Amino acid sequence: DTAVSQTPKYLVTQMGNDKSIKCEQNLGHDTMYWYKQDSKKFLKIMFSYNNKELIINETVPNRFSPKSPDKAHLNLHINSLELGDSAVYFCASSSLAGGETQYFGPGTRLLVL
Amino acid sequence: DAKTTQPPSMDCAEGRAANLPCNHSTISGNEYVYWYRQIHSQGPQYIIHGLKNNETNEMASLIITEDRKSSTLILPHATLRDTAVYYCIVRPTFQGAQKLVFGQGTRLTINP
Numbered sequence: 539d540t541a542v543s544q545t546p547k548y549l550v551t552q553m554g555n556d557k558s559i560k561c562e563q564n565l566g567h568d569t570m571y572w573y574k575q576d577s578k579k580f581l582k583i584m585f586s587y588n589n590k591e592l593i594i595n596e597t598v599p600n601r602f603s604p605k606s607p608d609k610a611h612l613n614l615h616i617n618s619l620e621l622g623d624s625a626v627y628f629c630a631s632s633s634l635a636g637g638e639t640q641y642f643g644p645g646t647r648l649l650v651l
Numbered sequence: 652d653a654k655t656t657q658p659p660s661m662d663c664a665e666g667r668a669a670n671l672p673c674n675h676s677t678i679s680g681n682e683y684v685y686w687y688r689q690i691h692s693q694g695p696q697y698i699i700h701g702l703k704n705n706e707t708n709e710m711a712s713l714i715i716t717e718d719r720k721s722s723t724l725i726l727p728h729a730t731l732r733d734t735a736v737y738y739c740i741v742r743p744t745f746q747g748a749q750k751l752v753f754g755q756g757t758r759l760t761i762n763p
Binding site: 573581628645 | 700
């Protein structure tokens with residue numbers, strides 16, 4: 539069973555397009571996160587949602603908009619894609635009962651041409 | 652910025668214990684020490700965490716110094732599959748969503 543899953547695994551698109559990445563967790567967690575890992579391999583948090591409410595919002599361009607339809611899903615929509623958006627995007631989840639230890643998905647590799 | 656310092660790379664022979672150090676001299680009393688690893692092209696994998704006491708699980712042991720300014724992650728019998736980048740992270744203990752601040756980590760290579 540996959541605990542934290544992301545779709546798609548790979549995404550290749552043109553500059554200026556709009557795309558979405560989906561994340562689902564079946565761990566029963568109530569907090570979900572998006573992280574970005576750039577070409578230099580630095581992992582940085584972007585957003586966090588708790589029970590569909592935005593909790594953490596780092597300095598991320600407005601072109602990035604997270605959406606949480608329910609506790610088990612956190613999607614990331616990106617408008618007007620730019621070359622610099624090329625990165626690996628990781629979703630993670632945690633729960634209060636689990637001491638907020640975060641468990642990560644396999645990542646979505648986005649390449650903007 | 653990450654509050655931890657780790658050596659950029661280490662090597663270890665297969666079957667031997669791998670000891671990965673981490674310096675967190677500015678850690679406060681309400682911060683955990685967490686360890687994650689990232690095997691090539693995969694998502695970060697949780698390994699272990701601790702506050703004051705040493706901890707052990709099926710993956711590794713965590714030794715935290717008495718002053719809590721440094722710690723060592725021990726993989727007792729390293730295998731080739733343990734080759735990865737290992738991240739030491741300090742994280743507040745208070746409840747609620749927390750951002751993990753990843754540094755550069757230690758690239759551990761297990762040699763046959």
